[in-house]
Amino acid sequence: MDLLSEETLYRQYMEFFELAERRRRWSVFDDIPWDTWQEQSRDENLAQCAETFLGVxxxxxxYVAEGLNLVRESFGQAWFQVNWGYEESKHALALKEFLLRSGQRTEEQIREFESKVLSRRWTMPHSTPRRMFVYGAIQEKTTWMSYRQQLNRARDLGDPVMAEICRYIARDEAAHADFYRRTLQACLQEDYEGTLKDLAHVVREFRMPAYDLLPDYDKRLAVMQVIGIDREVFFRDVLMPTLKKVGVSRRDLVRARGLLRREQGEDE
Ligand SMILES: [Fe+2]
Ligand SMILES: [Fe+2]
Incomplete structure (x- = not known):
């Protein structure tokens, strides 16, 4: 990869993986209090959001096929993709088991949903590793925010099972966001202006992955707003804290946006 040294990428992966192995491992079978779920905490919005997250x-x-192929020349990045894939695979499993075990969806309904979801294919929103690092930092943080909102809602409704699932998943998502954020920070150190332009580009185009591929997309969006996932929360809890952590001011981002516009104007 003609970006960052492999030494940096490998070190970042090892730091991430060590913490994951030592402090963050959890089991779908042993760590979720499945037996404590009660009919009175049934809530269709909560179930609908769990289904939407499962779809994503x-x-x-x-994600794995495209991501792995993009970074295959870097040991650190490629091994991250594989470990990331293992963690994400548990997220889908826990959500699916939640819907089935709580009786809020039948096996048949889930199978039908799965086949609708997988009848479409996700493609990468950006074609360069650096833009995908920026995208990863924002996207994983947005995912963290979504699970945190769902966690709060589950607690309010007295659903200890959904709450615990969301707590474990949100902790993983926060770690993913942190990994990409540190990679982004290293890119900014290496080439501030170039990375800043990528940041401005990715922020301008930002969409959450796959939501628009899901069946009943508009309805799902409306339900997510009910549990507090919206643009305002995105700016307050995702974008602004990320910019602050990597040391990019709003003024710099606006300046980079202007630069991008001018460059694109010249291209036309
Ligand atoms: Fe996830
Ligand atoms: Fe994630």
Missing amino acids: EMYLPD
């Missing part, structure tokens, strides 16, 4: 997590084959 189910594009895993596309």
Whole structure:
């Protein structure tokens, strides 16, 4: 990869993996209090969001195939993709088991949903590793925020099972966001202006992965707003804290946007 040294990428992966192995491993079988679920905490919005998140997590084959191929020349990045894929695979499993074990979806309904979801294919929104690092930092943080909102909602409704699932998943998503954020930071150190332009580009085009591929997309979006996943929360809890952590001011981002516009104007 003609970006960052392999030494940096490998070190970042090892730091991530060590923490994951020592402090973050959890089991779908042993760590979720499945037996404590009660009928009175049934809530269709909560179930609908769990199903939507399951749908997004189910594009895993596309995420891994495309992601791995993009970074295959870097040991650190490629090994991250594989470990990331293992963690994401548990997210889908826990959500699916939640819907089935709580009786809120039947096996048949889930199978039908799965086949609708997988009848479409996810493709990468950007074609360069650096833009995908930026995208990863924002996207994983948005995913963390979504599970945190669902966690709060589950606690309010007294659903200890959904709450615990969301707590484990949100912790993984926060670690993923942190990994990409540190990679982004290293890119900014290496080439501030170039990375800043990529950042401005990715922020301008940002969409959550796969939501628009899911069946009943508009309805799902409306339900997510009910549990507090919207643009305002995105700016407050995702974008602004990420920019702050990597040391990019809003002014710099606006300046980079102007540069991009001018460059694109010249291209036309
Ligand atoms: Fe996930
Ligand atoms: Fe993630």
